[in-house]
Amino acid sequence: MDYQRILEEIYREILPFAREGRAADYIPALAEVDPDQFGICIRTIDGATYCHERADVRFSIQSITKVFSLAMALGCEGDALWRRVGREPSGTAFNSLVQLEAERGVPRNPFINAGAIVVADVLAERFDDPEGRFLAFVRSLCGNDAIDYDDEVARSERATGYLNAAIANLLKYHGNLRGDIERVLRFYFLQCSVAMSCRDLACAFGPFADHRAPFVFGDVTLTASQVKRINAIMQTCGFYDEAGEFSFLVGLPGKSGVGGGIAAVCPQKYSVAVWSPRLNGKGNSVMGMKALELLTTRTEESIF
Ligand code: GLN
Numbered sequence: 001m002d003y004q005r006i007l008e009e010i011y012r013e014i015l016p017f018a019r020e021g022r023a024a025d026y027i028p029a030l031a032e033v034d035p036d037q038f039g040i041c042i043r044t045i046d047g048a049t050y051c052h053e054r055a056d057v058r059f060s061i062q063s064i065t066k067v068f069s070l071a072m073a074l075g076c077e078g079d080a081l082w083r084r085v086g087r088e089p090s091g092t093a094f095n096s097l098v099q100l101e102a103e104r105g106v107p108r109n110p111f112i113n114a115g116a117i118v119v120a121d122v123l124a125e126r127f128d129d130p131e132g133r134f135l136a137f138v139r140s141l142c143g144n145d146a147i148d149y150d151d152e153v154a155r156s157e158r159a160t161g162y163l164n165a166a167i168a169n170l171l172k173y174h175g176n177l178r179g180d181i182e183r184v185l186r187f188y189f190l191q192c193s194v195a196m197s198c199r200d201l202a203c204a205f206g207p208f209a210d211h212r213a214p215f216v217f218g219d220v221t222l223t224a225s226q227v228k229r230i231n232a233i234m235q236t237c238g239f240y241d242e243a244g245e246f247s248f249l250v251g252l253p254g255k256s257g258v259g260g261g262i263a264a265v266c267p268q269k270y271s272v273a274v275w276s277p278r279l280n281g282k283g284n285s286v287m288g289m290k291a292l293e294l295l296t297t298r299t300e301e302s303i304f
Contacts, residue, residue: 003042003050003270006298011038011052014290021278021286024258029156030060030277033259038276038287042295043202045210045268055198059275060153062192062257063094064201066116067208068138069191071230073110073119075220076126084122084176085115087233094240094258094283095163097170105174109237111255114167117177120188124179130187137218138194141204147196154193161189192257201263201273208234208253209265231265235303242282249293251302262288266301 018036025031039054073081090108092099100107100114107115123130131149139147157164168185171177177184196204207215211227222230234253239246246254252272254264260277262285272295276287296302 001299001301003044003299004052006295007040007042007050007052010291010294010298011040013294014287017286017290019278021280023260023277024279024283026160027153027157027258028160029150029153030259033059033277035260035277038274038291039198040272040274040291041198041202042270042272043206044270045206045213047206049199049202051199054275057275058195058197058200059261059277060150060192060257060259061194061196061201061261062259063111063113063116064255064257064261064263065138065191065194066111066119067230067234067255067263068141068204069116069119069123069134070110070233071222072134072137072220073122074226074230075222077122081119081122085110085118087237089236089243091241095167097163097166100167100170105171105176107171109233111233111237112240113164114171116191117164117168117171117184117188120191121171121177121179121184124184124187131190133218134187134191135194137220138204140217141207142196142200143203144196144200147194147200149190150193150195153195154190157189157192158186161185164188198261198273198275201261201275202271205263205265205271205273209267209269209271211267231267234265239284240282242280242284246284246289249289251296251304252292253303254292256284256288258283260285260288262292264292266296267303269301
């Protein structure tokens with residue numbers, strides 16, 4: 001498969017959409033990023049990489065970090081984790097409060113904000129230094145010790161994170177947040193601020209594309225079955241209330257973030273990361289979605 005040529009063709013084909021959508025601005029620091037950027041990187045499971053455009057520019061991966069925190073929590077809690085967070089698609093926005101109220105503080109899945117805040121609470125309860133542990137895990141997945149939090153983005157989100165604070169309070173009220181609210185939110189916002197390039201992100205998702213290889217990174221160990229189940233949740237819940245559309249158009253497990261990144265895996269073939277800050281109404285990258293739709297159409301490779 002000539003992935004390099006395919007990436008170049010895809011880029012030419014999606015250029016007409018380059019001005020569609022708007023970058024997220026509810027986190028002020030994200031509004032400062034030049035919205036007219038695009039990068040993509042494919043990494044096959046034997047380690048070959050194919051990049052195009054700005055694949056080495058770092059960006060805020062935001063909710064994509066929810067895959068890493070879930071992996072870490074599943075590694076240490078095992079199935080007990082599912083007592084505190086579900087694994088059903090939510091069909092609502094990533095920051096919705098309504099469902100959480102109706103379902104008495106048990107978030108639908110770990111990839112909406114409420115679920116990820118519960119996962120952050122689990123990690124904060126288990127580790128003295130959850131920030132350090134989380135970063136070590138992500139660095140190990142990327143094979144890059146230069147990966148770091150972006151304190152400016154985290155500060156910016158903390159200063160305006162009213163909705164996430166409301167979610168955390170609702171969780172606390174229903175007894176599903178055990179730690180101190182401020183403490184857990186501090187970790188959650190810092191977790192979301194992790195910055196990396198498409199090249200790093202494709203590398204970080206490599207182990208999810210290859211569940212047959214041992215998953216041992218930092219001090220996180222997962223079984224093949226746990227890795228496959230994380231992929232299953234990406235497939236059903238990775239794009240908030242656009243998960244069905246992503247499954248229909250792209251057909252790969254994946255996860256998006258409001259920074260404009262999307263990471264996806266084609267099991268036993270490759271992981272792919274794409275980035276472009278302009279988002280559609282559901283909070284997913286316009287060019288990112290288009291690029292991946294064309295990729296799986298051209299290659300005729302998807303999970304279906
Ligand atoms: N940090 C963001 C938030 O909590 C992440 C949301 C996202 O990427 N969808 O609102």
